[in-house]
Amino acid sequence: MKAMEISRTGLDVEWRRLEVIAENLANLGTTRTGTGEPFRAMRLVSGPKVGFSDYLEGAPSARDLAGVTVYGVEPVNVPPRRVHEPGHPHADADGYVTYPAIDHAGEMTLMVKTARAYEANIVAMNTARQMYVKAMELGKRA
Amino acid sequence: MDAVSAILTLKALDGLSMRADVTAQNIANAGTPGYRPLRVSFEQALTQAALQGESAVQAVTPMIERDSAAIDQGLRLDLEMATASSTAMRYGALIEVLSRQMQIDALAASGNN
Numbered sequence: 166m167k168a169m170e171i172s173r174t175g176l177d178v179e180w181r182r183l184e185v186i187a188e189n190l191a192n193l194g195t196t197r198t199g200t201g202e203p204f205r206a207m208r209l210v211s212g213p214k215v216g217f218s219d220y221l222e223g224a225p226s227a228r229d230l231a232g233v234t235v236y237g238v239e240p241v242n243v244p245p246r247r248v249h250e251p252g253h254p255h256a257d258a259d260g261y262v263t264y265p266a267i268d269h270a271g272e273m274t275l276m277v278k279t280a281r282a283y284e285a286n287i288v289a290m291n292t293a294r295q296m297y298v299k300a301m302e303l304g305k306r307a
Numbered sequence: 308m309d310a311v312s313a314i315l316t317l318k319a320l321d322g323l324s325m326r327a328d329v330t331a332q333n334i335a336n337a338g339t340p341g342y343r344p345l346r347v348s349f350e351q352a353l354t355q356a357a358l359q360g361e362s363a364v365q366a367v368t369p370m371i372e373r374d375s376a377a378i379d380q381g382l383r384l385d386l387e388m389a390t391a392s393s394t395a396m397r398y399g400a401l402i403e404v405l406s407r408q409m410q411i412d413a414l415a416a417s418g419n420n
Contacts, residue, residue, distance in 0.1 A: 167328055167331075168327045168328045168330070168331035169331075171328060171331040171332050171335050172331045172334065172335060174335055175331075175334060175335030175336075175337070178335070178338065179338065182338065211338055211339060212336075212339050213332075213336055213339060213342070224372075225345055225371045225372060225373055226371060227325065227328075227371065229332075229345070229371075230328050230329060230331075230332045230345075231332075232331075232332065232335045233332075233335040233336050233338075233339065278338070279338070281337075281384065282334075282337040282338055282384070285334050285337060285384050285387070285388060286334055286335060286337075288388060288391070289330065289331045289334045289335075289387075289388070289391050290331075292327070292391045292392060292394075292395045293327055293331060293395075295395050295399070296324070296327060296394075296395050296398045296399070299395075299398065299399045299402045300398075300402055302402065302406065303402055303405055303406055303409070304406070304409055305406075
């Protein structure tokens with residue numbers, strides 16, 4: 166039984182997804198990053214912990230049950246928001262400041278979904294634990 | 308308990324244990340876009356094998372397949388949780404059956420209570 170190990174990978178991925186969302190929300194008002202580039206909203210890309218082609222083509226078997234993994238953290242492909250604020254220290258020659266194009270409502274929705282998925286993994290882990298405990302009762306009273 | 312029932316119980320425990328793993332896999336992939344949930348089937352094969360005798364039951368292994376009906380729908384987290392919970396309950400019930408059988412065997416062997 167590897168249900169608990171699988172749920173553990175789920176917890177890891179959802180936790181890291183939440184960190185990326187927190188990073189995006191924390192940088193709502195960031196006008197410039199350390200490299201001078203504007204901040205870009207990031208998305209965590211996750212998927213089953215096997216080759217994608219394997220997963221989609223081949224017949225599933227017990228070895229496919231390896232949980233989920235993070236494939237990377239990629240910037241969202243949305244151009245940054247330019248706001249006319251001539252007095253801002255980060256304003257360019259035309260008086261425009263570059264803010265990250267963060268979809269606030271979208272981030273919040275994803276945050277709730279991530280929290281739900283995290284909870285679901287915890288419940289699945291507890292259910293597996295319950296099964297282990299039950300199996301260990303076998304032969305105790307006999 | 309006759310030999311067929313004993314091996315049937317063990318095979319059902321195997322199947323349920325695999326279903327718990329598969330359900331954990333589905334739940335872990337709740338955030339995977341386009342994920343097609345996996346399913347375990349063994350009940351029907353076990354029922355048919357039980358009619359043919361012990362060696363047929365012995366040969367039954369749980370089957371994992373992808374849910375083809377769920378392509379558009381994606382993963383239903385609530386249904387997966389229900390599966391996880393019912394799998395654990397059935398597993399517990401089967402362990403209880405085995406446990407009681409062992410108690411009876413122990414009683415038969417020792418001859419007193």
